Amino acid sequence: MARKKILSGVALGAAAMLLLSGCATGGSGDSGATDGEATAGGTLKVLANGDVDRLDPQLTAYVPVNSVVRSLSRSLLNYEASNDVDERIALTGDLAEEVPVASEDGLTYEIKLREGATWDAPDGARPIVAGDVARGIERICNPHIGAALGGYFINLIEGMNEYCEGFAGVAAEPAAMKEYIESNDIAGIATPDDQTVIFTLVEPASDFTSMLSLPTANPAPIEVLDYLPDSPEYRENFVASGPYTVGSYTPDVKWEFVRNESWNADSDPLRKAYVDKIEMTMGVEGDAAMQQLQAGSADMLFDLSPSPANIQQLTAANDEKFTTMENGGIDQFMWFNTATTNNNSALQKLEVRQAIQYAIDKPAVVQVMGGEDIAAVTNGIFGPGINGYEDFSLYGDKSGKADPEKAKALLKEAGVENLTLKFPYRNVGTQPDIAQTVQASLEAAGITVELFPVPPTDYYANFMTNRENASSGEWDVALVGWSPDWVGGAARSVFQPQFTFDGTPQSYNYVDFNSDKANELADQALAAATPEEAGKLWHEVDKTVMAESPIVSIVSRKKANYHSDRVQNFQIYALAQNGDWANVWLKQ
Structure with a gap:
């Protein structure tokens, strides 16, 4: 979910506004193609x-x-x-x-x-x-x-x-x-x-x-x-x-x-x-499931998807039964713990968070996740397919390539030396490799990273959503994923549960981030007369949130x-x- 959800949110988008971009196939044909007339039974x-x-x-x-x-x-x-x-x-x-x-x-x-x-x-x-x-x-x-x-x-x-x-x-x-x-x-x-x-x-x-x-x-x-x-x-x-x-x-x-x-x-x-x-x-484990589907002893997947290795093989084989789709989600956000006093409260300084924005090599994460056929660099809170998404970047160019020298310069301006970050990660699938890739980016900018694994079943339910872990400094930066709760105008279901705070803590807004300006723009988007008007306002919400740098948006991943x-x-x-x-x- 965070939830759902990437495994896949709560509160504002506009009906019929989600412009998903494509259900591409691994082969040249259409996965929905049929062999003869519809047949009941089985x-x-x-x-x-x-x-x-x-x-x-x-x-x-x-x-x-x-x-x-x-x-x-x-x-x-x-x-x-x-x-x-x-x-x-x-x-x-x-x-x-x-x-x-x-x-x-x-x-x-x-x-x-x-x-x-x-x-x-x-x-x-x-x-x-x-x-x-x-x-x-x-x-x-x-x-x-x-x-x-x-x-x-x-x-x-x-x-x-x-x-x-x-x-x-x-x-x-x-x-x-x-x-x-x-x-x-x-x-x-x-x-x-x-x-x-x-x-x-x-x-x-x-x-x-x-x-x-x-x-x-x-x-x-x-x-x-x-x-x-x-x-x-x-x-x-x-x-x-x-x-x-x-x-x-x-x-x-x-x-x-x-x-x-x-x-x-x-x-x-x-x-x-x-x-x-x-x-x-x-x-059933992922590789075993794929073997059964390919052998014809099983038919479809529930909470499983082809692995990066599977995807490479299926793409090379031009297998028309392999498809991908964009879902509006972002698989890798990195949250900053602005509630901790670790490092003399360094992460509470905007300049330090901005420095880390420049430090992370996003294209390297794309490659770890399976390459450009399955993942893409992101720079905002909305992923491709959500009304309000635009390809922009407030930190460096839109490619997401790291700029460690810029990061070092910003840390120096902020008067921060010897920054050491506690970095939990889920020890499942490609998550350890992603965490190590981000660690290498940060260390290239002179930032020490202390990685530690958390069981995937505990990561959201017991670690990230336990607010004492943030306030006591158990973590400094952490990777999470998110996808919208519905299709149509789904910006609300990304913005409200993660980036609003009205005095009542929300599970997936880990540090009670809030922006009055962003909230006002979101209200205007919800009352907009047309999807086009709403989309422009949601993009302003995106830019307003990212200007305060509560997260680093790293990668969106297509659903395979x-x-x-x-x-x-x-x-x-x-x-x-x-x-x-x-x-x-x-x-x-």
Whole structure:
């Protein structure tokens, strides 16, 4: 996530503004090419290293899990699976008949639900109604497990902040939580009839419709209130609305998703559901997974991607089953710990942070990550594909090449000598090599670097997000990754969770960085009348943040995908950054 996320954020972009640049193929053909007509049947075999973060749609925040949610649960708004960049980022109706348009003041959105969409309820198929939409939003701030992406909604929908404050005082038990939800409403959600939902916001937000594509906003059936959110009991009694449902589950070993017999294909414009069953096998390492896909004993990947070595081989072989896509994320930021007094508080000096900007050899990191086919130098908080991204640099030229002499000169001007930096890194994949490459850059500028490994499962969850580690000086600089939470105008989901602070600490703003000027520009971007106007304002946000140098932006990495020869119609589902399980079919 940081989260999700690079493994893949929380709070402001504009609908349909994300201009992703290309799903390039390793070969000359189209990975989505098909062999004959669509064929129903068979078992799609998916390989994973780890399990889902959450099965409960309201609570998930891990990008790969969007493949699971897409198959089991329907959203208000969503995206077509497509290898055409413009098509796959165009917001469209899922449960909603169409994408709603804001009222003249920008505060109200009215949604009409489709006829025929149903829950796979224990007592038989039951229509999905407006009250289910309200219930889903109400579950976001439950006191047992709050939704990771809930802040987007809590601070935006009228009355939701007050609703959540009340919910916080409720015992984290099913009966108490059910009573609160059934006895209290969010002022900004009206359901005048079963087919109509009206949202009222506290301020204009041009990206609100994009937020409604997140699983966090999915409707919830009444049955879920009988269980703790995402508990084993919840998972055992999962109520599906998509074409598949849970067949069986062995934690950290295997998921089996089988056809949902209550699903009405005529009500679903986005999912064809060709395969009969989806099996996700966990605990598989990357190289072993690639071998199975190439041998045809498995079909697709969940949280795994081809390694740099794999990518080199697949590219050389012109393998058309290998594809890449830009996702708007930046895989390598380097945060400065401005909360520590290490080195006589040197990192609190802007000149010292600027010196380090010049010291890092970004093209060298690109090469470690697999070369220019998979990675690119970045110099701002937004990656390629986000509305607001522009290729610029406040520190040196845009190539990102190191200038150690400039770095040394700035350190001398700041009166800083013998700078020694504590530098944690994840001891997984290419992260040790990346850390060593950055270390070499800094040492060339006369900066001593003390590298130390942190287990990847602890890095975000227990080390970086533990604020005492920053204040006590356990680290000075650290590498993290980030990708946006949705497609469309996604700048909010990069800026708000990392670069704003309103007095309440955010997990991934490690040092409570805040810029009043950037916040003001972001507000203007959210209220902009056109994507073009918003993009210009978000670029000003980017420049404003980078002028204060809270991070070094180093590299963006394209998402790499690979699949077996059996898989046909491999079309990208943008939220999952992968082929759409609900639309592939298998060569028989």
